[in-house]
Amino acid sequence: MRILVTGGAGFVGSHVAEGLLAAGHEVVVLGVAREEGHNRCPDGARFIQGSVTDRDGIERAFAEVKPDVVSHHAAVANVTKSVRDPLLDAEVNVMGSLVVLQACLRHGVSRLVFASTGGAIYGDVPEGTKAKVDSPVFPMSPYACSKLAVEYYLRAASREHGIAVNILRYGNVYGPRQSNHGAAAIAVFCAQILRGESITITARRETGDDGCIRDYVYVRDCVRANVIAARGDLDVEVLNVCTGVPATTADIARGLMRALGREVPLSYAPRRPGDVERSAIDETEFVRRVGEPTPLDEGLRLTAQWFAEHVAH
Ligand SMILES: NC(=O)c1ccc[n+]([C@@H]2O[C@H](COP(=O)([O-])OP(=O)(O)OC[C@H]3O[C@@H](n4cnc5c(N)ncnc54)[C@H](O)[C@@H]3O)[C@@H](O)[C@H]2O)c1
Structure with missing residues (x-):
């Protein structure tokens, strides 16, 4: 076609x-x-x-x-x-x-x-x-x-x-080649960890919490x-x-630090106006029609590896 x-x-x-x-x-x-x-x-x-x-x-x-x-x-x-x-x-x-x-x-x-x-x-x-x-x-x-x-x-x-x-x-959505200059947390965090910069967790409700929940x-x-x-x-x-796995921003930051084998400090910012607090999506129909989604830790590992190889640090 x-x-x-x-x-x-x-x-x-x-x-x-x-x-x-x-x-x-x-x-x-x-x-x-x-x-x-x-x-x-x-x-x-x-x-x-x-x-x-x-x-x-x-x-x-x-x-x-x-x-x-x-x-x-x-x-x-x-x-x-x-x-x-x-x-x-x-x-x-x-x-x-x-x-x-x-x-x-x-x-x-x-x-x-x-x-x-x-x-x-x-x-x-x-x-x-x-x-x-x-x-x-x-x-x-x-x-x-x-x-x-x-x-x-x-x-x-x-x-x-x-x-x-x-x-x-x-x-x-996340993965190799995503821009680390925009709003995509995973791409931005990969680049920050690789450069040894601190990661900012924007609050879900109160500054200092683990951040919003996303699929x-x-x-x-x-x-x-x-x-x-x-x-x-x-x-x-x-x-x-979707994956069907609700994860906080801090979960993502820690998962990427594990995948890259590097630790950077976390800093905390207030809630952003208009941010959806909890996005959690049902994966049942995806699994039935497409198959098992890529587990989050595997996707983070593949993405981290790509950033380590392609983004200046
Ligand atoms: N990335 C995500 O998490 C996510 C989640 C849900 C839905 N989506 C949707 O998936 C699609 C792709 O998103 P993405 O993350 O790859 O973003 P992206 O910005 O990388 O891709 C969007 C593309 O649209 C092009 N574009 C913008 N304005 C245009 C115009 N006037 N005419 C023609 N092209 C134009 C951009 O140049 C770019 O190539 C979008 O429709 C987005 O809304 C993305």
Whole structure:
């Protein structure tokens, strides 16, 4: 199949593009730049430079590529940025997604796979429980609102126009090549430990606690779900892509120090406004449809190893 991966030179998208190539598909990547930090459009995929907000450019790209399947990963993927600039978030994450959806409908794309968020749309998940896809949603940031809105647009389009849709609700994705200059705790901590700098644990409630709870999912598990979805073998519209293991920020810091065999001091900061306190996601359907997720300690070890080999320290 010919698959167009939007955002396929970014972190998750480039891993997905590689996975789709390895599965034997023809892959075209659409994005704003061919190279992004340690990520790039993979060899073997054609690159088209463009923005999902550019209607004419997207129309031309679809007319030329004629994709069978679209994997939509392009986004401003940053909760804090979305709080600071909700208009930019909506422009790219809502309008850009609608531009892609409309192009899919006009050009007879049979399936659209969408990178959504399990980490943000359920809001605070009550203690002792994990969010399932039919759990109540409570988006607490413009980013989460955008992703949820697009989910509804896609499901409506699927009912109305028959396009097959798979919505993958990723937990907090981590792995090799993730940027250590943004908000991704695991990538940032790896670089800090390797440089011998202290790690800051931002509070869940009170300064000095172990920090917020997240479901950290190894990027390879996102790739596995995407490969199954792209070939039409995922029999659910919405799937949580997660490990099912709720971990605190301090758990992650300690796990990475163990993996790297180095200790650095922990420092503590107050709670960040708008932070979801507890994100815990149910993995049952992922295990049933994709298989066992990568255990957290193994994923941390593989990620730490990559950072030790590739990031200056
Ligand atoms: N990383 C995570 O923890 C996580 C969790 C849940 C969902 N997601 C989703 O997965 C996708 C990939 O996230 P990521 O972590 O790889 O982030 P990323 O920033 O590395 O990737 C996003 C990509 O989209 C591209 N992009 C941004 N604006 C664009 C535009 N106007 N037109 C075309 N391309 C544009 C970026 O250049 C980049 O390549 C996003 O949709 C994100 O919302 C990520």
